[in-house]
Amino acid sequence: MSKECEIVQDLLFGYKDKTLHNASKELVERHLEKCSICKKILKDLEEEENDKENQEKIEEEKEIDYLKNVNKKISKKNKLIIIIGIILLIIILLNIGIFIYYYKEARKVQIYLEDDVTQEQLDNIESSILNIDNNAKIKYYSKEDALNDIKLKFKENANLLSGYETGNNPLPAYFVVETSFDNAKNLVSNMENIDGVKKVTGNFNLNPYLLVISNIMVNTKN
Numbered sequence: 001m002s003k004e005c006e007i008v009q010d011l012l013f014g015y016k017d018k019t020l021h022n023a024s025k026e027l028v029e030r031h032l033e034k035c036s037i038c039k040k041i042l043k044d045l046e047e048e049e050n051d052k053e054n055q056e057k058i059e060e061e062k063e064i065d066y067l068k069n070v071n072k073k074i075s076k077k078n079k080l081i082i083i084i085g086i087i088l089l090i091i092i093l094l095n096i097g098i099f100i101y102y103y104k105e106a107r108k109v110q111i112y113l114e115d116d117v118t119q120e121q122l123d124n125i126e127s128s129i130l131n132i133d134n135n136a137k138i139k140y141y142s143k144e145d146a147l148n149d150i151k152l153k154f155k156e157n158a159n160l161l162s163g164y165e166t167g168n169n170p171l172p173a174y175f176v177v178e179t180s181f182d183n184a185k186n187l188v189s190n191m192e193n194i195d196g197v198k199k200v201t202g203n204f205n206l207n208p209y210l211l212v213i214s215n216i217m218v219n220t221k222n
């Protein structure tokens, strides 16, 4: 190795990093034009550095990819949690709605009347209801009301009931009583023995879910 080679090789790092003063830089360049050995060494140095930079870039990209994946996983997880939360909320609200509806319906009692019920018996039945609950809301439906009501529910199939008129109306007249939950039970157990009453039914022993479903079905048929 010539003396000049030794000097140049000492300077190659600085040359590569562009930290040499002009005189040294020119010396290196002049030497490199005629010395393939030193040129090869410079080339190796530069490649080594490129490899290093590339390696660093790859590592950095790997890190970014990893972070992106973590983010994706987190946002997937969050989405899942939000979806589950919404479903739970809907279920809870639906249940609250069903039980509010049930509670309202469960306070209703139907008192079906004998066909030959007299006005005196009707008055007696009403006062018996008010005896159990002074604040009960009582609504009377005549046999005709009952028939019209069921014809309304049948709607397009009402002609199936066209044979039933006032003369041969098979439906009983009835009271609908809105009372408290407890008094609904009292009414059912106490009213059936009163003259003129055929049958008493309460909604409180219905399944809340079935109650809502059956009412939805009846109303969507309308």
Ligand SMILES: [Zn+2]
Binding pocket: 004, 005, 006, 008, 031, 035, 036, 037, 038
């Ligand atoms: Zn050389």
